[in-house]
Amino acid sequence: MGGSRAAGRYAKSLLSLSIEQNALEDVNKDMNLVVNTCKSSSDLMLLLKSPIVKTDKKQAILSAIFSNKIGKLVSSFIDIITQKKREAIILDIALAFSEQYNAHKNITSAKVSTAITLDKELKSKIMAIVKTASKGEVEIEEEVNKDLIGGLIIKIDDQQVDSSIHSKLQKLKREFNTNA
Numbered sequence: 001m002g003g004s005r006a007a008g009r010y011a012k013s014l015l016s017l018s019i020e021q022n023a024l025e026d027v028n029k030d031m032n033l034v035v036n037t038c039k040s041s042s043d044l045m046l047l048l049k050s051p052i053v054k055t056d057k058k059q060a061i062l063s064a065i066f067s068n069k070i071g072k073l074v075s076s077f078i079d080i081i082t083q084k085k086r087e088a089i090i091l092d093i094a095l096a097f098s099e100q101y102n103a104h105k106n107i108t109s110a111k112v113s114t115a116i117t118l119d120k121e122l123k124s125k126i127m128a129i130v131k132t133a134s135k136g137e138v139e140i141e142e143e144v145n146k147d148l149i150g151g152l153i154i155k156i157d158d159q160q161v162d163s164s165i166h167s168k169l170q171k172l173k174r175e176f177n178t179n180a
Helices: 002-020 024-040 042-049 055-066 072-083 087-104 120-133 165-178
Strands: 107-114 137-144 152-156 159-162
Touching: 002 024, 002 072, 002 087, 024 042, 024 055, 024 072, 024 087, 042 055, 042 087, 055 072, 055 087, 072 087, 087 107, 107 120, 120 137, 120 152
Parallel strands: 107 137
Antiparallel strands: 107 152, 152 159
């Protein structure tokens, strides 16, 4: 829990600094790269969390990974985080930055889980439904979950609409068990 609070504070500082320096879009792009890199490499995350590896080695590794891929502001920010020995929460910071960026830009994130991949027509219908439920721009994250059997689950912030076959079957199962 303490890591997430610290991550939020670091992300807020980076957001403020990037707004101040008119580099918000570049920093957002760089932080998305950090998120994708950290999520795709469990070895990198283990290395960053390791107390055995020295700080200067971690800085050198991060520098080698992100050199010529991120801007000076994010590069300096990562150096500061590493010097403060907070590199273990770099993914949390990047995710918190994305959330704060979306809030600043009034972008609503929606997660759609379906049993199959969505085609363009269905995706546009879901986008229209989500836009009516929220204000501002909408960003949809798709997830394929074969366990749903059919239907879909839409999560917008802290609200969820579950119209999957799996949940309907679970509901029927509970009803049959209580009406024995």
